[in-house]
Structure formats: C-alpha cells, structure tokens
Amino acid sequence: MSKMIDRPSGLGAQPTPAFEEQRRRWEAASAKGRSRKDPGSGAVDRTISDVPLKVIYAPQDVADIDLAEDLAWPGEFPYTRGIHPNGYRDRLWTMRQFAGFGTAAQTNERYHFLLEHGQHGLSVAFDMPTLMGYDSDAPQARGEVGKCGVAIDSLADMEVLFDGIDMGDITTSMTINGPACIALAQYIAAAEKKGIPRAQLGGTLQADILKEYIAQKEWIFPPRPHMRIIVDMIEFCTREMPKWNTISISGYHIREAGSTAAQELAFTLADGFAYVEACVAAGMEVDSFAGRLSFFFNSHIDFFEEIAKFRAARRIYARHMREKYGAKDPRSWQLRFHTQTAGCSATAQQPENNIVRVAFEAMAAVLGGTQSLHTNSMDEVMALPTEKSVEIALRTQQVLAYETNVTNVVDPLGGSYYVEALTQEMELQAESYFAQIAEYGGVIEAIEAGFFQREIAEASYRYQRSIETRDRVIVGVNAFVKEDEPANIDLLKITEETERGQAASVQDLRSKRDGAAVQRGLERLQVACRDPKDNLMPHLIDCVNAYATLGEIVEAMASVYGRYTERAVL
Amino acid sequence: MNERPLRVVIAKAGLDGHDRGAKVIARALRDAGMEVIYTGLFQAPEQIVQTAVQEDADGIGLSILSGAHMTLFPLVVEQLRAQEAGDIVFFGGGTIPPEDAKRLKDLGVREIFTPGAPLQTIVDFVTRECGKRRTPEPAA
Secondary structure: OOOOOOOOOEOOOOOOHHHHHHHHHHHHHHHOOOOOOOOOHHHOOEOOOOOEOOOOOOHHHHOOOEHHHHHOOOOOOOOOOOOOOOHHHOOOOEEOOEEOOEOHHHHHHHHHHHHHOOOOOEEEEEOHHHHHOOOOOOHHHOOOOOOOOEOOOOHHHHHHHOOOOOOOOOEEEEEOOOOHHHHHHHHHHHHHHOOOOHHHOEEEEOOOOHHHHHHHOOOOOOHHHHHHHHHHHHHHHHHHOOOEEOEEEEOHHHHHOOOOHHHHHHHHHHHHHHHHHHHHHOOOOHHHHHHHEEEEEEEOOOHHHHHHHHHHHHHHHHHHHHHHOOOOOHHHHOOOEEEEEOHHHOOOOOOOHHHHHHHHHHHHHHHOOOOEEEOOOOOOOOOOOOHHHHHHHHHHHHHHHHOOOOOOOOOOOOOOHHHHHHHHHHHHHHHHHHHHHHHHOOHHHHHHOOHHHHHHHHHHHHHHHHHHOOOOOOEOOOEOOOOOOOOOOOOOOOOHHHHHHHHHHHHHHHHHOOHHHHHHHHHHHHHHHHOOOOOHHHHHHHHHHOOOOHHHHHHHHHHHHOOOOOOOOO | OOOOOOEEEEEEEOOOOOOHHHHHHHHHHHHOOOEEEEOOOOEOHHHHHHHHHHOOOOEEEEEEOOOOHHHHHHHHHHHHHHOOOOOOEEEEEEOOOHHHHHHHHHHOOOEEEOOOOOHHHHHHHHHHHHHHHHOOOOOO
C-alpha cells in the first residue's frame, strides 16, 4: 500500500494504479540485484556523512513536504529555493579567491594580479602569528611568519597591503577571528588615511570565535569575554558601517576538522543563533543587525548531500529567525553564504586530480545557491598555491558560470525526490543537534564540556576508517594508485628572509613611532575592556592609528581578559 | 619489561591549530594497542621532548600543517640531542612538500607522512621502528 498523502499541497503526487504496478515490478527486480564487491562499494548505501540512502527516491519519500510551507519560491520564505527571485540571472556569485602570503607587499602584488584577471573581490589570508595575535618578532612566531598567509603587524602593513587598490570600490573579506576587531580597526584606519570614510567600506569580517573553540583552534581570549568583543563589533558596524557584513559564521573549519555535513550545518547555525542571542541580550533589536550576518560553508565531494545541506541551511535559518527570534524584516530571515571547496578532500597524490574534485564541489555550491565562492588550487595540500594553479581555480569558476548553463534556471534540483528528501533529512538532523546543545545549556557550555570536539573527532575517525577499509575510494590514494609518482609540480616557497625582514620592520616601526601615544592608547583600551558599556572599537582604532602593533594590543587586552587554554579531547 | 605496550607521544607544535590528523593518528595507534599521549596544541619543541622523556616514550609523532615544518622539526631533533633522547623514534606528518620531507629525513626525522598516507602504513611503521627500540641489536 502506498503512503497516504495527508496534504493536498504535498510535493509527492497521489500515485495512480499504473504507477503502483510499476513500483511493484521495480521492487521485485531490485530485490534480485547482486551488489558490487569492488573497492568503494562498501559505502554505496550512505552518504559521505553516513546518512543512509535508498536505491531510489520516489513520490512517497517527499509526500509530507509542503509546497508552500517547505519549498515556496525563490526569494520567498523559507528560501529553500534561494534568496533571490531570479537566482543567478540577475547576478552571478562573487568569485572571491582567498589569498595572502609572505609580506604585505608580496600579497598586494597577488591582489593586483587577481583583480586584473577578473576577480570581483579580495579575501585576505593572514599568517598564523597574526591570527594568534603575535607580532612577527615574537618567539612564538618562529618559522610561521608569512607561511599560511600574510603577516600584518600594524597599520603600516595594512597600508601596504591595499596600496594602489581603491578600498571604496572593492569589497574585502578578512579571515581572522581572535584579533578580528584589531584587523577591522586597521582596515578602517588604512581606508580613512586614503580619504575613504568607513561608511563606504564594503566587505566581510569572519570574526566567528565560537567555531575557533569548536574546530579551528585559533583563539586568544576565553569565550565569555570574547562574546562581548563580538557584540561590540556588531554594534559598532551596525551604527557606522552600513555596507559591512559584521560576521561570517563559519562551518568550513568545522567540516575540515572532520565533521559530517549535518554537524557542519547544525554547529554553524547554532553558533549563529548564539551571536543573535548575545546581541539581543545586549539590547539590540534583531532586525537592526541580522540582515548583515553571513555564513561560510564547505563544499565537500558528496555532491547531492552538499546541495541538500545548503538548501536546508536557508530553510532552518529562516524559520528560526522569524519564529524563534521574532525578526520581521525579510532580510533578517535570509541566509547568505560564501562557500569554499573542501581542502580536506584534496590529495597530495596525483595532485592534478584536485582540479576535477574542485570543479564538482564548486558546482554543488552553485546548485546550492551560494553568494560567493572560493575554489581551491590543486597544490594547496602541499603548499601555498602558485599563480598558475590559482588561475586554473578561478577559470574553473568562470567555466561553471559562463559555459555549463547551470546558472540559467533557479534551483534546478528543486523538486528532485532525492534532493528534497535529503534536504529534509539534513533539517531533522540539525534540529536534533540543536536539542542536544540546548541540554548542555548553550553553545559555550557545550564547548566547555567538549561536546563538539568529541562529536567531530568521532566522525573524522569513522570517515578515516572507511578509507582504510576501502569501503570508500579516494582516487590515487587507496585505489588507482600510481607507483613512483614523480613529484614534479612547482610549489611556492616562503623564504626565511621574509621572517627576518618582517621582524626587522616591526622593530623599526616601534623605534620610530610616538611611544607615549601608543602607551596612552593601550591604557585607555584596557579601561574600556573593564567597562562593558564602553564600545571597544573606537579605542582600537585610536591604538591602531598610533601604530600600536597587533601583539601589543592583544597583550593589553589579554591582561584584562586572560588567555584561553583547551582541555584536549581525543 | 618488553610486556609494556609501546608508548608514543603525538604532538602539535607552534601556532598550528589543525589537529584533525594528529587526533586520527592518536586514535589509530591506540586502537592498535599502543599507549598514546596527545600533547594538545601549541607545544614548544622543548616541552614535547620533555614529555616524551618523562613518559619514557618510544616515539614522537609531530604534526604540522602550517608550513613551519622546516623550523619546528629541526628544533625537536635538536632537543632530542640536548636531552640525550636520540633513541626516541621521531616521525611526523602534514602539508610537507617532498623535497622538504627529504631534507628533514636527512636531518634525522625517521619518516614523514603526507595527507592521504594510510593509517595502517603509519601504524606498521610505528610498531616496527618503536619495536626495534625495545629490542636493541645485541652488542657486537
């Protein structure tokens, strides 16, 4: 007997007797099939995140999905089919390649290269010392300066980074979290020195500290004082920077740390809701700031699961924002997101294969309706990408945008029995995680209890095991391996001179500036840190303008807030 | 004496927060019957070697994905010498280009594993090399 369809507006049509007859024949034929036994066949019945899969999806699997309530139309609540009525017809996604290495001058050169080749916006990658709040001459910085990104010690470096670039015209995304408030202050100060007012600046600051404790581990201060810093930043940007996206709530790093798709979705949205709650608790009106919150997701290799994840993210967010947080402005209901292809899906073996992986992952992001996209370069699993490999990655997006025609129709997979059923499954799993987090008392409490860290470690180990047993295949790694593969791809090298040069330049800066002004600025900042009613941002801008270094500002703040240490969870 | 399971320190050094690989390896070694001490993040080379010496570990596995490997691996090698612990099997992994891996092996790092290395290969390597440390060659 087929399932009764209790809603006349459900996605699944009422089956006719002829259709039911066909179904019975198919079931009989399917039952006689003999399963494959080759490598990779051990996991045909589940997604990469272990979501169980049927052989085929049909009307009965989507019978309870309501057309108006659950799907609606693009640009209509709950935005399952996208936030824009015309999808990519009105506007393509922003092609935004993340870049940064060596010194500010070297990175500035790469930015000019990317802008000349048709990239729309900039995205700053900072090096590890900068991300952790250390100056380039700090002992903790040894060996790390300029390696994973660009070293920015002070306003002086930020000025060089944007030399010759019209900061009023481009948008800039900055991936920085622990010291995000300082990077923002530097960006504002650098623009204002060029005569561009802060109100004119467009871009996004990642500033998502919760996922640092959960997955990426680039924290400085403990979670509770850091939530105050975030509320201050959001409050400041809401008031003074109308074009700035205040925070980019990120699942990317959660996924890279080994989570499943549903964990990435649930933990990221839970973080987002925690920020909303913190701002509301600080007295802000939800519609005053929610429209400029944005998200950042991973696009992994399981094509349909990723598309379902993106669609579910929009639906869950819209529902919570309207129903739980009482937002009234449709902009507050719309989840906007950036996507990056999965670094963890890339392999060092046969690195050219990564170009192909990236193309599929990029297509999933676009079919999922992303607002902007970074495609990884094939060599990033071994080093920073060369100019050539970055160009291929950007060309991949251009082929996708202009040749494949996947952009011509909005949400082309909407109504697919499989994609709709999987979208619903993602939503159910996310809601179940929200309930578990609530049992801990909230996101911060769950972090302190090691909940997220344990869930992710479990999932990543399970995944790794499935590769070991060859239940899953990774081409070039556990199947189709080439013996004695020549390692002949060019790699970009960051030299020791970069570190010495950068350390010398920050020391030179300290000797030349007005030391008393720096001292006064830092002292006023510390007073503000102790007073929750005083917004930190103007004080940070003063410190930065006096050329206080990143390390000095962080040290001043840490003397009030302390530094976070993690209890390692295996 | 030889009854005690092999004991391995899995370490993260410098400012690198990428701990997925380190944790997966730690669990795989533990599942293979070894005792594993995971140092947690942001350890100085001195601390890592101290931990290994204090725990009488047979091996140290260092994971670096931040590009600082040419600085941090040699510092650990130096510390092993300084703390007279050169018999501890030192290996590592991360985003390390082949020619750097070769240079590190020349410096005394026993093996470098890159992304995609099978867990079983790593477990076999640790079992074999740390096992040799337990049963030294008879004196000539």
